[in-house]
Amino acid sequence: MKKAIIYVHGKGGSALEAENFKKNCPGFDMIGIDYQEYLPWIVREKIQVKYDEIKFNYDQIDLVANSIGVYFSMLALQNSSINKALFISPILDMKKSIYDKLQLLGLTTADLENEGEIVVPGSENLSWKYLQFVEDNPINWQIPTEILYGQNDDHTSRETLDSFIQSHNAHVTIMKNGQHWFHTKEQVDFLNHWMESKIRE
Numbered sequence: 528m529k530k531a532i533i534y535v536h537g538k539g540g541s542a543l544e545a546e547n548f549k550k551n552c553p554g555f556d557m558i559g560i561d562y563q564e565y566l567p568w569i570v571r572e573k574i575q576v577k578y579d580e581i582k583f584n585y586d587q588i589d590l591v592a593n594s595i596g597v598y599f600s601m602l603a604l605q606n607s608s609i610n611k612a613l614f615i616s617p618i619l620d621m622k623k624s625i626y627d628k629l630q631l632l633g634l635t636t637a638d639l640e641n642e643g644e645i646v647v648p649g650s651e652n653l654s655w656k657y658l659q660f661v662e663d664n665p666i667n668w669q670i671p672t673e674i675l676y677g678q679n680d681d682h683t684s685r686e687t688l689d690s691f692i693q694s695h696n697a698h699v700t701i702m703k704n705g706q707h708w709f710h711t712k713e714q715v716d717f718l719n720h721w722m723e724s725k726i727r728e
Contacts, residue, residue, distance in 0.1 A: 537594025677705025
């Protein structure tokens with residue numbers, strides 16, 4: 528049986544990261560999706576094009592996605608024949624993420640609509656066009672999902688995580704004292720062990 532994994536990286540990442548995960552996924556071809564613009568209408572198309580290119584070449588296709596790559600992947604592949612998804616530090620609710628940022632800035636959606644775009648120091652700018660796209664393109668994710676979440680993740684709240692778990696066919700593994708970015712040796716070792724075990728289940 529021919530098997531493949533589509534890998535979708537997060538912000539600042541690269542499709543080449545897929546090569547690092549090959550050892551965790553024996554028997555799978557690793558196919559990374561590369562993108563530089565973090566706009567959902569662009570990345571969605573890139574993912575869909577790649578999926579359409581390979582879907583008839585494999586008997587089984589799994590998904591591994593990281594951070595904002597999770598949002599893009601769910602948007603693009605929600606109606607596709609994906610066997611299983613593994614999400615690392617996922618952005619699970621983009622609409623809530625945008626609303627939370629507005630609230631932290633003491634702003635409303637009306638402010639965002641009037642401005643069109645709001646500069647957020649140290650973070651992604653907020654865009655009315657982006658929010659409108661998110662609201663106009665809801666996600667209905669039905670694919671069995673395993674999540675790796677760092678206890679100290681500062682991008683996705685535990686409340687958002689728990690809500691997703693309760694309403695989806697999903698399970699979570701939480702790394703004590705883990706962060707959104709799994710980058711220390713201990714964190715990377717934990718991630719690799721998690722991926723290796725979950726991809727075999």
